[in-house]
Amino acid sequence: MLLEVNDLWVHHGRAPALKGVSLAVSEGSLVALVGPNGAGKSTLVRTISGLKRASAGEILFEGKRIDRVPAHRIVGLGIAHVPEGRRVFPDMTVYENLRMGAYRRLRRGKLMLRDSAFDDDLALTYEHFPRLKERARQRAGSLSGGEQQMLAIGRALMARPRLLLLDEPSIGLAPRMVQEIAQVIAAITRRWRVGILLIEQNARMAFRIAQHAYVLETGQVVITGATDALARNEEVKRVYLG
Amino acid sequence: MTAMLYGQVAVNALMLGATYALIAVGLSLVFSIMRVIQFAHGHLYMLGAFCVFYLATELGVNYFAALFIAALAVGVLGMILDRVFLRPLRGQDLPSMIVTLGLLLLIEGSALLAFGERDKRFQSPVDGAVWFFDTIVIPSERLMILGVAAPLIALLFLFVWRSKDGQAMRAVAQDREAAMLQGINVDWISALGMFIGSALAAAAAGLLLPIQVLTPAVGGPVVIKAFMVVILGGLGSIPGAVVGSLAFGALESFGTTFFGGYSSLAAFSAVMLILIFRPRGLLGRA
Numbered sequence: 001m002l003l004e005v006n007d008l009w010v011h012h013g014r015a016p017a018l019k020g021v022s023l024a025v026s027e028g029s030l031v032a033l034v035g036p037n038g039a040g041k042s043t044l045v046r047t048i049s050g051l052k053r054a055s056a057g058e059i060l061f062e063g064k065r066i067d068r069v070p071a072h073r074i075v076g077l078g079i080a081h082v083p084e085g086r087r088v089f090p091d092m093t094v095y096e097n098l099r100m101g102a103y104r105r106l107r108r109g110k111l112m113l114r115d116s117a118f119d120d121d122l123a124l125t126y127e128h129f130p131r132l133k134e135r136a137r138q139r140a141g142s143l144s145g146g147e148q149q150m151l152a153i154g155r156a157l158m159a160r161p162r163l164l165l166l167d168e169p170s171i172g173l174a175p176r177m178v179q180e181i182a183q184v185i186a187a188i189t190r191r192w193r194v195g196i197l198l199i200e201q202n203a204r205m206a207f208r209i210a211q212h213a214y215v216l217e218t219g220q221v222v223i224t225g226a227t228d229a230l231a232r233n234e235e236v237k238r239v240y241l242g
Numbered sequence: 243m244t245a246m247l248y249g250q251v252a253v254n255a256l257m258l259g260a261t262y263a264l265i266a267v268g269l270s271l272v273f274s275i276m277r278v279i280q281f282a283h284g285h286l287y288m289l290g291a292f293c294v295f296y297l298a299t300e301l302g303v304n305y306f307a308a309l310f311i312a313a314l315a316v317g318v319l320g321m322i323l324d325r326v327f328l329r330p331l332r333g334q335d336l337p338s339m340i341v342t343l344g345l346l347l348l349i350e351g352s353a354l355l356a357f358g359e360r361d362k363r364f365q366s367p368v369d370g371a372v373w374f375f376d377t378i379v380i381p382s383e384r385l386m387i388l389g390v391a392a393p394l395i396a397l398l399f400l401f402v403w404r405s406k407d408g409q410a411m412r413a414v415a416q417d418r419e420a421a422m423l424q425g426i427n428v429d430w431i432s433a434l435g436m437f438i439g440s441a442l443a444a445a446a447a448g449l450l451l452p453i454q455v456l457t458p459a460v461g462g463p464v465v466i467k468a469f470m471v472v473i474l475g476g477l478g479s480i481p482g483a484v485v486g487s488l489a490f491g492a493l494e495s496f497g498t499t500f501f502g503g504y505s506s507l508a509a510f511s512a513v514m515l516i517l518i519f520r521p522r523g524l525l526g527r528a
């Protein structure tokens with residue numbers, strides 16, 4: 001299994017945000033995680049990438065415990081996290097943001113020079129997001145919301161991850177842009193064979209491209225299953241697809 | 243006659259501006275990375291000055307070698323202060339600032355005990371003066387100060403905009419968590435920022451040593467001026483710190499010529515006035 005979360009508990013101060021969550025993502029699969037605001041979705045991925053510490057339970061990546069690994073080491077293991085709200089570096093150019101995605105793989109002093117492995121990854125990323133290439137010299141802060149989301153995903157791809165954590169990539173985007181992002185996410189799993197954990201408020205979109213889904217409510221997984229089965233579940237239909 | 247006057251005032255302004263920039267850039271760098279105003283910055287400057295003073299006068303070390311050693315030593319001290327006092331409080335901005343205030347008192351007290359309160363004067367390593375266009379005469383030591391400070395600032399810019407760690411510093415300044423997600427070790431970057439900031443302050447102190455009187459009390463006014471300059475340029479912006487320094491150097495230099503003893507008052511008033519119309523500073527982002 002690529003990612004395995006077992007009976008995970010996480011607290012914000014005294015209040016529990018996750019109460020014994022278990023979940024798994026296999027190699028190259030696309031798993032959706034849906035649920036209402038405040039359910040604990042972001043807390044889960046923030047704990048996986050080390051920004052937050054678990055109070056109990058375990059997280060395994062490719063069979064190894066990672067729940068005590070500091071945040072800056074996580075990306076080196078093969079996990080890239082596209083955080084909620086995109087979080088691109090606003091005063092850097094698009095190109096510089098993409099370089100930061102490859103930060104860990106670049107040697108000291110190498111950032112200013114060209115590096116063929118870096119150029120190959122850059123070309124691949126530009127293939128998915130041609131618009132980023134056009135905007136390479138522009139300040140990231142000046143991009144539209146959709147472009148910033150593409151940049152955030154592109155930056156994560158530059159780390160060559162085997163697991164990609166996407167926290168609400170479609171939020172605040174125009175319907176056409178949501179379609180575009182959904183297509184790219186589906187293409188990424190196929191093309192790069194990277195496992196994806198996709199957090200979405202837009203369950204309709206997530207269910208269309210994911211094979212498996214979890215529904216999280218107030219810190220607990222309430223329903224899980226294949227997306228085509230979930231899409232026929234009356235309760236799920238009413239609350240999330242209605 | 244007037245050409246000579248203006249020429250000298252302009253060179254003086256540049257020299258002051260460049261040394262202020264060395265000091266202010268460190269304060270701004272540390273702030274941008276850690277969101278902490280390092281109040282003891284001026285006191286690290288003071289330690290740098292004493293370091294150069296004793297190395298050169300007591301141990302007979304060459305002045306430029308003394309500058310280098312002082313910068314290195316104070317830089318390492320900055321790193322140690324970060325490791326011991328600031329790292330345990332990482333992310334807690336207010337307690338961190340109180341700690342740097344405490345360090346300020348601690349360093350000043352220790353320096354008084356160690357070095358005494360008597361004024362110290364330092365023999366300039368270069369003497370004479372240089373003539374430009376047969377009209378402007380500039381003391382050599384001022385040219386030396388400018389000649390060392392300007393390349394140091396250029397090096398810093400090259401580092402911040404072109405090196406891997408420099409880019410990481412900019413990333414941490416813009417979004418600490420997003421930086422961690424790219425694999426940047428924020429503790430290392432903070433330590434490095436403290437090293438660079440403190441070392442540059444010590445270098446500035448050593449450079450100004452020949453034209454200033456040294457006592458353990460010089461740290462306070464230095465940090466106030468540097469803070470002023472950083473606010474003027476835009477808090478957290480490195481180019482802002484340089485522009486603010488040059489502007490403040492010019493205000494002070496022209497102020498001394500035309501307002502005499504009231505120059506600092508004139509310069510501070512001018513800064514206040516600028517900030518009323520542009521609260522985010524000259525190059526600060528809203």
Ligand SMILES: Nc1ncnc2c1ncn2[C@@H]1O[C@H](COP(=O)(O)OP(=O)(O)O)[C@@H](O)[C@H]1O
Pocket residue numbers: 012013017035036037038039040041042043044
């Ligand atoms: N930094 C924080 N401090 C305190 N409580 C938090 C913090 N972040 C999230 N929470 C709380 O934890 C719960 C889960 O939040 P979150 O993981 O952001 O949910 P979701 O991403 O599903 O909207 C919410 O009740 C929220 O109020």
Ligand SMILES: [Mg+2]
Pocket residue numbers: 041042043084
């Ligand atoms: Mg969330």
